[in-house]
Amino acid sequence: MGITGAQALIKYLxxxxxxYVFGYPGGAVLALYDALLESxxxxxVLVRQEQAAVHAASGYARATKKTGICLAxxxxxxxxxxxxxxxxxxxxxxxxxxxGQVGTDMIGTDAFQEVDITGIxxxxxxxxxxxxxxxxxxxxxxEAFHIASTGRPGPVxxxxxxxxxxxxxxxxxxxxxxxxGYKPNYKGHPAQIKNxxxxxxxxxxxxxxxxxxxxxxxxxEELRELAERINAPxxxxxxGIGSFPEDHExxxxxxxxxGTPYANYAVTECDLLISIGVRFDDRVTGAIQKFAPQAKxxxxxxxxxxxxxxxxxxxxxxxxxxxxxxxxxxxxxxxEHHTWLSQIQKWKEEHPLRYANDDQLRPQYIIEKLGELxxxxxxxxxxxxxxxxxxxxxxxxxGPRSFLSSGGLGTMGYGLPAAVGAQLAxxxxxxxTVTGDGSFQMNMAELGTAVEQKLPIKIILFNNSYLxxxxxxxxxxxxxxxxxxxxxxNPDFVQLAESYQNVAGLRIAKKEDVxxxxxxxxxxxxxxxVECRVSEQELVYPVVLPNKGLNEMVHFPADEGxxxx
Ligand SMILES: Cc1ncc(C[n+]2csc(CCOP(=O)(O)OP(=O)(O)O)c2C)c(N)n1
Numbered sequence: 001m002g003i004t005g006a007q008a009l010i011k012y013l014x015x016x017x018x019x020y021v022f023g024y025p026g027g028a029v030l031a032l033y034d035a036l037l038e039s040x041x042x043x044x045v046l047v048r049q050e051q052a053a054v055h056a057a058s059g060y061a062r063a064t065k066k067t068g069i070c071l072a073x074x075x076x077x078x079x080x081x082x083x084x085x086x087x088x089x090x091x092x093x094x095x096x097x098x099x100g101q102v103g104t105d106m107i108g109t110d111a112f113q114e115v116d117i118t119g120i121x122x123x124x125x126x127x128x129x130x131x132x133x134x135x136x137x138x139x140x141x142x143e144a145f146h147i148a149s150t151g152r153p154g155p156v157x158x159x160x161x162x163x164x165x166x167x168x169x170x171x172x173x174x175x176x177x178x179x180x181g182y183k184p185n186y187k188g189h190p191a192q193i194k195n196x197x198x199x200x201x202x203x204x205x206x207x208x209x210x211x212x213x214x215x216x217x218x219x220x221e222e223l224r225e226l227a228e229r230i231n232a233p234x235x236x237x238x239x240g241i242g243s244f245p246e247d248h249e250x251x252x253x254x255x256x257x258x259g260t261p262y263a264n265y266a267v268t269e270c271d272l273l274i275s276i277g278v279r280f281d282d283r284v285t286g287a288i289q290k291f292a293p294q295a296k297x298x299x300x301x302x303x304x305x306x307x308x309x310x311x312x313x314x315x316x317x318x319x320x321x322x323x324x325x326x327x328x329x330x331x332x333x334x335x336e337h338h339t340w341l342s343q344i345q346k347w348k349e350e351h352p353l354r355y356a357n358d359d360q361l362r363p364q365y366i367i368e369k370l371g372e373l374x375x376x377x378x379x380x381x382x383x384x385x386x387x388x389x390x391x392x393x394x395x396x397x398x399g400p401r402s403f404l405s406s407g408g409l410g411t412m413g414y415g416l417p418a419a420v421g422a423q424l425a426x427x428x429x430x431x432x433t434v435t436g437d438g439s440f441q442m443n444m445a446e447l448g449t450a451v452e453q454k455l456p457i458k459i460i461l462f463n464n465s466y467l468x469x470x471x472x473x474x475x476x477x478x479x480x481x482x483x484x485x486x487x488x489x490n491p492d493f494v495q496l497a498e499s500y501q502n503v504a505g506l507r508i509a510k511k512e513d514v515x516x517x518x519x520x521x522x523x524x525x526x527x528x529x530v531e532c533r534v535s536e537q538e539l540v541y542p543v544v545l546p547n548k549g550l551n552e553m554v555h556f557p558a559d560e561g562x563x564x565x
Contacts, residue, residue, distance in 0.1 A: 005134040006031035006165040007038070009098070012141045012173055014041045018069050020060060020424055021045070022053040024080075026073020028100025028113060031165040045424065045453060048445035050077050052417035054084020054155075055443070058093045059421030062404045063379055063429075065218065067094040067149050068421060074100045075113030078159070079120065083411060085155050086124040090408025091239060092216060094153035096144050097125075101161040104132055117159050126154030134167035139174055146177045151184030152303040153216055184302060188319030188327060195315055196274070196298055197331035203272035203296075205340045206232040209255065209284075212239030212407065213277015213301060213321050215400045220244070222325035223276065230335045232274070233344055235263035237284055238392055239407040240277070245398040247376075252344070253353070256284035257544045258389045261351035264542070264550035266344055267292050275299045277321045280310040281408070290549030300324050353393050354541065354556040361511050363462050363534045364390050367434065369514050370460065371395040373522060378430040379404065379422045383415035383439030385469040387462045389540045391434045413442030416459065420446060423455040430522065432458045437490055438467040444496070450527050451500045458521050459497075459529045465490050466536035476545065486536075497529035504528040 003011070009032060013021070022045045025033045036044055047053045050072040057068030072081050078099040088095045102111040118128045127147045129140045137160070144156040200206060214223050220243050227234045227250050234244040235252040244251055255263035264286075267273065273295040278284070285291040291311060298315040299307055307316040317324055355364035367390050376398035382388040382405045397403050404422060406414040415433040423431040440461050450457050467485040474482050497505030504526045508517045521528045541556035 002168045002170040004031060004035070004165065005137050005160065005167050005169055006035040008137055008169050009141065009160070009165070010035045010039050010042065012138060013069065014039060015173060016141075016145050017066070018042055021069045021071050022047055022056040022060075022421065023071030024050045024053060024073065024077060026077050026100065026113070028074035028102060028162050029071065029165070031162070032071065032098070032100065032160070045420070045449065047417065047449050049443070050080035051084050051413065052420070052443055052446045052449065054081050054088065054095065054097060055414050055417035056421035057095050057097075058084065058088045059381060059404055059418030060425045061093050061095060061421075062418070063401050063422040063425040065216070065401070066425075067096055067145055069096050069098070071098045072100070073113070074102055074117075075115045078115055078117040082120060082124065085121055085157065087406050087409045087411040087414060088155040089124045089126065091406065092153050092212060093155065094148040095155035096148050097155060097157045099157060099159045100165070101130065101159045103163040104161045105163070107161065117157065121157050124155075125157050128157040128159070130159045131161065131164050134164050134169045135171050137164065137169060138171050142174055142177055143179060146179065147182065151182075185304070185318050186302075186320040186323055188300065188317040188324035190327070192315065192317045193324060193327045194331060196317060196328060199272055199296055199298060199315060200230055200274070200332050201335075204337065205270045206230060206272040206274060206337070207252075207266050207270040208232050208234040209237075209267065209273055209275045209278055210234055210240040210243045211237040211276065211278030214240055214243035217277065217302070217321040218400070219277070219322035219325055220400045222322055222329065224248075225329055226325055226332070229329065230332055231337045231341065233266055233341070235259070235267065237278055237281065237407070238405060241392055241403040242397045242400045246396045247398055254392050255550065256281075257286070258393065258540050258542065259550070260353055260393070261542055261553060261555065262344060262347035264544070264553055265347045265351075268549060268551040269343075270295045273297045276325070277301060279306050282310075285311065286544045286550045287547050290552075351555065359511055361508065361514070361532070361534060363387060363532065363538060364394050365511065366460065366508065366514055366518070366532055367391055367394040369518055370432070373515075373518055374430060374432070376402065378402065378432050379426060381405065381415045381418040381422060381431070381433045383433075383435040384410045384412045385436040385439055385467070386472065386538065386540050387434050387436045389469070412439040415439060416443050416446045416450070416457070419457045420450055420453065420455060423457055424453065430458070431455070432460060434460045435462070436468065437461065437463040437465060437487060437493070447497070447500055447503065447527070451503060455527060456525055457527055461493055461529055461531050462534050463490065463493060463531050464534050464536035468536050468538070469540070471536060472539050475539065476543075493529055493531040500527075502526060506530045508532040
């Protein structure tokens with residue numbers, strides 16, 4: 001006699017080294033939850049809404065490089081995963097999502113809680129499966145883990161009908177994965193690598209443009225070695241933050257829409273752009289015809305579909321970033337670029353990242369202090385909005401997997417559940433969420449999950465009672481007609497925090513509070529919400545407006561103290 005599909009699933013998850021399953025139960029997954037009770041190796045984390053289960057699994061994966069797992073019931077449970085799956089897909093995060101489905105004989109009948117989740121998630125998963133026969137389950141689970149974590153990582157969904165979970169199974173886990181038609185190319189073409197080395201040797205004004213691919217391939221050491229060897233400045237995308245230490249003299253910080261002025265100038269003026277694990281997102285390029293106009297553009301990426309997608313590439317290399325950089329390092333010698341680096345230094349001095357550093361409470365100042373107090377030794381998750389951009393600009397990240405944010409989809413509600421996943425993955429680490437009052441209210445119920453799991457996450461909440469990044473867009477694009485962006489019904493967030501057991505609620509209302517309150521929050525060992533009362537009138541600078549090139553950015557208007565009403 002065999003075991004049930006549900007028991008087999010749990011056994012194989014154990015075999016894959018799964019420690020946490022983030023989930024929410026329902027009728028279609030009763031057997032899976034029942035089998036989960038027997039596991040000594042896997043802990044179930046009950047979230048408050050399925051979207052948070054995917055985000056938590058994603059936070060876990062981003063903090064560790066391991067595949068994150070989430071579990072939901074059929075129908076509404078499954079559809080609640082959609083935003084999280086799209087978020088993970090856009091950011092290439094390895095996930096396996098398991099959903100329950102109505103019995104195979106009921107599929108297509110509009111049965112209670114039936115939804116075609118494989119159809120719905122087709123464009124937002126790397127691959128998905130509907131398991132029609134329990135015999136296929138072992139192979140499918142193994143393939144799902146393989147596909148999620150190899151090549152360009154991504155989410156994979158497995159939809160398991162009720163009768164499949166309860167059917168008996170004799171099959172065992174296959175010894176190895178056999179997937180025809182799926183063979184990621186890891187080793188870059190030697191001739192192309194040689195050509196890149198030649199372009200590097202000839203370049204006078206090189207810039208390295210590093211993205212999330214550097215982090216997902218664990219290539220930060222190689223990146224640093226390359227930058228130092230060829231004496232080239234490094235700018236990162238939002239997803240690439242942490243791939244290169246921002247306290248390094250070759251660091252240009254982030255480029256693009258809200259990037260640093262010096263990164264935007266350097267990319268516009270460079271003669272060689274060494275793009276590594278990036279996707280030439282529109283937030284990075286600005287007007288595409290004005291992007292890196294003087295440069296030979298080279299691109300290293302594991303995913304051939306990325307090459308030439310948005311920008312014409314002079315020299316493509318398809319392969320794993322770490323392996324390609326290792327090969328490249330064998331071929332490039334030391335270089336100096338004195339003139340280029342002194343030009344960059346001049347830009348840094350003339351156009352630093354700025355904000356009104358006056359006696360008002362400024363969100364940028366809070367982030368800067370947070371960076372100083374933690375010295376980059378924390379995992380910081382963010383939500384989406386101005387606070388996210390200021391965190392990217394002012395925190396000064398020094399290591400990989402320390403900045404976890406929804407880059408591609410820009411998903412509000414990501415920060416807290418991602419922090420739950422990251423803190424479970426790294427119990428010894430300080431985990432901080434920087435959020436806005438809009439984003440926080442999308443998933444603040446996850447405070448309950450964090451309480452239950454006893455996670456000492458620090459939530460730095462910028463409360464301006466506004467959706468202020470949208471307000472900023474309306475400032476520029478709608479002639480300051482502010483529509484649908486003000487909250488008048490916000491709770492008292494300090495009281496809200498304190499309504500949970502053993503959660504601290506703190507408040508920062510003026511500049512002098514910043515250091516002492518942050519210090520208290522960072523050292524109290526508890527789940528803590530720090531509400532920072534900031535102004536909705538603050539704007540993120542610099543900003544590249546539509547159809548403009550990166551060098552045409554709007555700078556911080558120094559004399560106006562950051563206010564423009
Ligand atoms: C789920 C979702 N809905 C809508 C948006 C559009 N959006 C982008 S930023 C933003 C405002 C965010 O406000 P808040 O979280 O308070 O952050 P702030 O900009 O004030 O720092 C909105 C509504 C989004 N990114 N995600």
